[in-house]
Amino acid sequence: MKKAILSIAFVFGAAVAMLAQTEVVTGPAIALDKEVHDYGTIQQGGDGACEFIVSNTGTEPLIIAKCKGSCGCTVPKCDKNPVLPGETSAISVKYDTKRVGPINKSVTITSNAVNEPTKVIRIKGKVEGDPSATPATPVKVPSEGAPVNKQ
Numbered sequence: 001m002k003k004a005i006l007s008i009a010f011v012f013g014a015a016v017a018m019l020a021q022t023e024v025v026t027g028p029a030i031a032l033d034k035e036v037h038d039y040g041t042i043q044q045g046g047d048g049a050c051e052f053i054v055s056n057t058g059t060e061p062l063i064i065a066k067c068k069g070s071c072g073c074t075v076p077k078c079d080k081n082p083v084l085p086g087e088t089s090a091i092s093v094k095y096d097t098k099r100v101g102p103i104n105k106s107v108t109i110t111s112n113a114v115n116e117p118t119k120v121i122r123i124k125g126k127v128e129g130d131p132s133a134t135p136a137t138p139v140k141v142p143s144e145g146a147p148v149n150k151q
Helices: 001-019
Strands: 030-032 036-043 049-056 062-069 074-080 088-095 100-109 119-129
Touching: 030 119, 036 049, 062 074, 062 088, 074 100, 088 100, 088 119
Parallel strands: 036 119
Antiparallel strands: 030 049, 049 088, 062 100, 074 088, 100 119
Protein backbone atom coordinates (compact mmCIF):
# COMPACT_ATOMS: atom_id res chain seq x y z
CA MET A 1 0.00 0.00 0.00
CA LYS A 2 2.83 2.41 0.88
CA LYS A 3 4.53 1.67 -2.44
CA ALA A 4 1.34 2.45 -4.38
CA ILE A 5 0.87 5.79 -2.59
CA LEU A 6 4.54 6.70 -3.11
CA SER A 7 4.29 5.78 -6.82
CA ILE A 8 1.18 7.92 -7.29
CA ALA A 9 2.83 10.83 -5.45
CA PHE A 10 5.95 10.50 -7.61
CA VAL A 11 3.95 10.48 -10.86
CA PHE A 12 1.89 13.46 -9.71
CA GLY A 13 5.05 15.40 -8.73
CA ALA A 14 6.71 14.66 -12.07
CA ALA A 15 3.61 15.82 -13.96
CA VAL A 16 3.50 19.09 -12.01
CA ALA A 17 7.22 19.67 -12.65
CA MET A 18 6.79 19.12 -16.40
CA LEU A 19 3.84 21.53 -16.56
CA ALA A 20 5.79 24.20 -14.68
CA GLN A 21 8.66 24.00 -17.18
CA THR A 22 6.43 24.49 -20.22
CA GLU A 23 4.53 27.46 -18.79
CA VAL A 24 4.64 30.41 -21.19
CA VAL A 25 5.14 33.86 -19.71
CA THR A 26 2.45 36.30 -20.82
CA GLY A 27 4.07 39.61 -21.62
CA PRO A 28 7.72 40.38 -22.36
CA ALA A 29 10.30 38.19 -20.60
CA ILE A 30 14.07 38.65 -20.49
CA ALA A 31 16.65 35.85 -20.61
CA LEU A 32 20.41 36.17 -21.09
CA ASP A 33 23.01 33.80 -22.49
CA LYS A 34 25.15 34.42 -19.36
CA GLU A 35 25.00 36.37 -16.11
CA VAL A 36 28.78 36.96 -15.83
CA HIS A 37 31.52 37.56 -18.39
CA ASP A 38 34.95 36.51 -17.13
CA TYR A 39 37.80 38.21 -18.98
CA GLY A 40 40.33 36.10 -17.13
CA THR A 41 43.67 37.91 -17.12
CA ILE A 42 44.12 40.55 -19.81
CA GLN A 43 46.95 42.97 -20.48
CA GLN A 44 46.75 46.66 -19.74
CA GLY A 45 45.38 48.40 -22.83
CA GLY A 46 43.94 45.11 -24.12
CA ASP A 47 40.51 44.51 -25.62
CA GLY A 48 37.94 45.12 -22.88
CA ALA A 49 34.90 44.44 -25.06
CA CYS A 50 32.37 41.69 -24.42
CA GLU A 51 28.78 40.95 -25.35
CA PHE A 52 25.69 39.58 -23.63
CA ILE A 53 22.87 38.13 -25.75
CA VAL A 54 19.36 39.03 -24.58
CA SER A 55 16.41 36.86 -25.60
CA ASN A 56 12.72 37.66 -25.31
CA THR A 57 11.11 34.44 -24.06
CA GLY A 58 7.72 36.08 -23.54
CA THR A 59 4.71 36.79 -25.73
CA GLU A 60 5.02 40.57 -26.20
CA PRO A 61 7.87 42.88 -27.35
CA LEU A 62 10.67 43.42 -24.83
CA ILE A 63 11.83 47.02 -24.53
CA ILE A 64 15.20 47.66 -22.93
CA ALA A 65 14.86 51.18 -21.56
CA LYS A 66 18.33 51.60 -20.07
CA CYS A 67 21.69 49.88 -19.53
CA LYS A 68 23.87 51.50 -16.87
CA GLY A 69 27.42 50.60 -15.81
CA SER A 70 28.42 50.65 -12.16
CA CYS A 71 31.18 53.20 -12.87
CA GLY A 72 32.66 55.29 -15.67
CA CYS A 73 35.13 52.55 -16.60
CA THR A 74 32.28 50.22 -17.66
CA VAL A 75 30.31 51.45 -20.67
CA PRO A 76 27.35 49.35 -21.90
CA LYS A 77 25.44 49.86 -25.16
CA CYS A 78 22.01 48.36 -25.66
CA ASP A 79 19.70 48.45 -28.65
CA LYS A 80 16.60 50.56 -27.98
CA ASN A 81 14.56 48.74 -30.65
CA PRO A 82 11.93 46.32 -29.27
CA VAL A 83 13.01 42.68 -29.09
CA LEU A 84 10.14 40.66 -30.52
CA PRO A 85 9.04 37.38 -28.88
CA GLY A 86 11.56 34.63 -29.72
CA GLU A 87 14.12 37.15 -31.01
CA THR A 88 17.49 38.25 -29.57
CA SER A 89 19.49 41.43 -29.17
CA ALA A 90 23.04 42.15 -28.00
CA ILE A 91 24.29 44.30 -25.14
CA SER A 92 27.91 45.26 -25.70
CA VAL A 93 30.05 46.22 -22.72
CA LYS A 94 33.40 47.98 -22.93
CA TYR A 95 35.73 48.00 -19.91
CA ASP A 96 38.60 50.52 -19.70
CA THR A 97 41.68 48.27 -19.50
CA LYS A 98 44.02 51.18 -18.81
CA ARG A 99 43.23 50.56 -15.15
CA VAL A 100 45.43 47.83 -13.65
CA GLY A 101 43.96 45.46 -11.07
CA PRO A 102 40.93 43.28 -10.50
CA ILE A 103 37.72 43.77 -12.48
CA ASN A 104 34.43 43.31 -10.65
CA LYS A 105 31.80 45.57 -12.19
CA SER A 106 28.10 45.37 -12.95
CA VAL A 107 25.65 46.56 -15.58
CA THR A 108 22.02 47.14 -14.65
CA ILE A 109 19.46 46.49 -17.38
CA THR A 110 16.07 48.18 -17.00
CA SER A 111 13.26 46.85 -19.21
CA ASN A 112 9.55 46.13 -19.36
CA ALA A 113 10.11 42.41 -18.66
CA VAL A 114 7.48 40.89 -16.40
CA ASN A 115 9.89 38.29 -15.01
CA GLU A 116 12.80 40.67 -14.14
CA PRO A 117 12.25 44.38 -14.89
CA THR A 118 15.68 45.13 -13.41
CA LYS A 119 18.43 42.65 -14.28
CA VAL A 120 22.04 42.91 -13.13
CA ILE A 121 24.85 41.31 -15.13
CA ARG A 122 28.53 41.34 -14.19
CA ILE A 123 32.01 41.44 -15.68
CA LYS A 124 35.06 40.18 -13.84
CA GLY A 125 38.72 39.43 -14.38
CA LYS A 126 42.10 41.03 -13.86
CA VAL A 127 44.11 43.61 -15.81
CA GLU A 128 47.88 43.07 -15.61
CA GLY A 129 50.26 45.97 -16.02
CA ASP A 130 52.27 46.38 -19.20
CA PRO A 131 55.62 44.63 -18.53
CA SER A 132 57.43 46.91 -21.00
CA ALA A 133 56.35 50.06 -19.16
CA THR A 134 59.04 51.76 -17.11
CA PRO A 135 58.29 51.57 -13.42
CA ALA A 136 57.98 54.80 -11.50
CA THR A 137 61.08 55.83 -9.57
CA PRO A 138 60.50 55.05 -5.91
CA VAL A 139 60.58 58.01 -3.55
CA LYS A 140 63.02 57.57 -0.67
CA VAL A 141 61.52 58.58 2.63
CA PRO A 142 63.91 58.98 5.55
CA SER A 143 63.28 56.53 8.35
CA GLU A 144 62.24 57.83 11.74
CA GLY A 145 65.12 59.41 13.62
CA ALA A 146 67.40 59.50 10.57
CA PRO A 147 69.08 62.81 9.85
CA VAL A 148 67.50 64.80 7.08
CA ASN A 149 69.91 66.30 4.58
CA LYS A 150 68.91 69.97 4.21
CA GLN A 151 70.71 72.00 1.58
